[in-house]
Amino acid sequence: MQEAIYIIYLLGIAGILCLYRILRGPTAPDRVVALDALVPIIATIMVLFALYQGDGLLLDISIVYAILGFIGTLVISKYLMGEGIGDSI
Amino acid sequence: MIGLILMAIGGIVAIIGAIGLIRFPDVYTRTHAQTLSNVGGCCLILFGVFLEGFYSIFSIKALFLIIFIFLTAPIGAHIIAKAAYKSGIKPKVVLDEWKARK
Numbered sequence: 671m672q673e674a675i676y677i678i679y680l681l682g683i684a685g686i687l688c689l690y691r692i693l694r695g696p697t698a699p700d701r702v703v704a705l706d707a708l709v710p711i712i713a714t715i716m717v718l719f720a721l722y723q724g725d726g727l728l729l730d731i732s733i734v735y736a737i738l739g740f741i742g743t744l745v746i747s748k749y750l751m752g753e754g755i756g757d758s759i
Numbered sequence: 760m761i762g763l764i765l766m767a768i769g770g771i772v773a774i775i776g777a778i779g780l781i782r783f784p785d786v787y788t789r790t791h792a793q794t795l796s797n798v799g800g801c802c803l804i805l806f807g808v809f810l811e812g813f814y815s816i817f818s819i820k821a822l823f824l825i826i827f828i829f830l831t832a833p834i835g836a837h838i839i840a841k842a843a844y845k846s847g848i849k850p851k852v853v854l855d856e857w858k859a860r861k
Contacts, residue, residue, distance in 0.1 A: 671811065673763055677804060680770030684796065687777035691789075699786045699843035706835045707780055707793040710801040710828050711773060717808055717821060718766075729820040736824060740831045747842040 674722040678715055685711050702746050709739030762811035766804050773800030785851045786843045790836040797832040 688711065691704035716732035776796025783789045805821045805828075812818035844850070844857065 674766070677766045677770050680767075681773055681800075681804075684770075684773040684777040684800070687774070687781055688796075691780050697786065697843075697848060699839055699846070699848065700789065702839050702842075703786060703789045703793050703836075704780060706832075706839065707776065707796045710797050710832070713824065714801045714804050717805060717817075717824065721808060721811070721817060726816050726820075729817065733820065733824060733827070736827055736831075740827075740835060743835045744838060747838045750842040751845045 671721050671724070674718045678718050678722070681711055681715050681718070685715070698746075698750060702743060702750070706739070706743045709743075710736060713739075762807040762809075765807035765810065769800050769803030769807060772796075772803060776800055786848055787840055787850050787852075790840050794832050794836045797828055802828055 685708060688704050688708040692701050692708070695701040695704060713732040713736045716728045716735070720726060720728040720732075773796050776792050776799065779792030779795065780789055783792055802825050805825045808821040809818045809825070812821060
């Protein structure tokens with residue numbers, strides 16, 4: 671499916687704008703918000719590239735990457751709150 | 760064909776969310792733009808992939824990713840806002856409901 675490469679271009683522009691906020695955020699939660707916006711964009715780019723190639727290898731990698739990005743967001747937020755990993759929220 | 764239209768709309772919504780991530784003045788308003796970019800952009804594109812995949816393995820795994828992003832995007836935005844409030848960033852609003860509750 672050759673048309674998926676144009677959607678990858680659109681998502682690449684969105685990812686570059688998120689990278690600007692990651693580099694230039696004044697505080698740490700700004701960077702975490704931009705990172706949490708960037709992770710599903712990269713997972714969607716992986717799915718679209720798998721659709722462009724016609725090969726299903728990148729689909730599993732995108733699911734695992736989305737799960738690890740969510741866990742990373744949770745751990746950084748707990749660290750910013752000043753609590754341990756096992757404490758209740 | 761309708762999957763391609765959904766993918767194009769999703770890409771434009773993702774760009775709008777990223778512009779909001781740059782233009783908004785505060786952490787608590789940027790979480791709004793982040794959730795818009797996740798749910799409105801990426802889930803719409805993945806639903807287009809689900810329609811274009813013709814019930815192959817692409818459709819099943821795209822449906823898994825849609826359900827996962829729908830579940831985790833509000834949780835992430837909520838916990839980042841709570842962490843920002845607890846680490847001492849004051850919100851730029853007139854009415855602070857959490858401070859009034861304590």
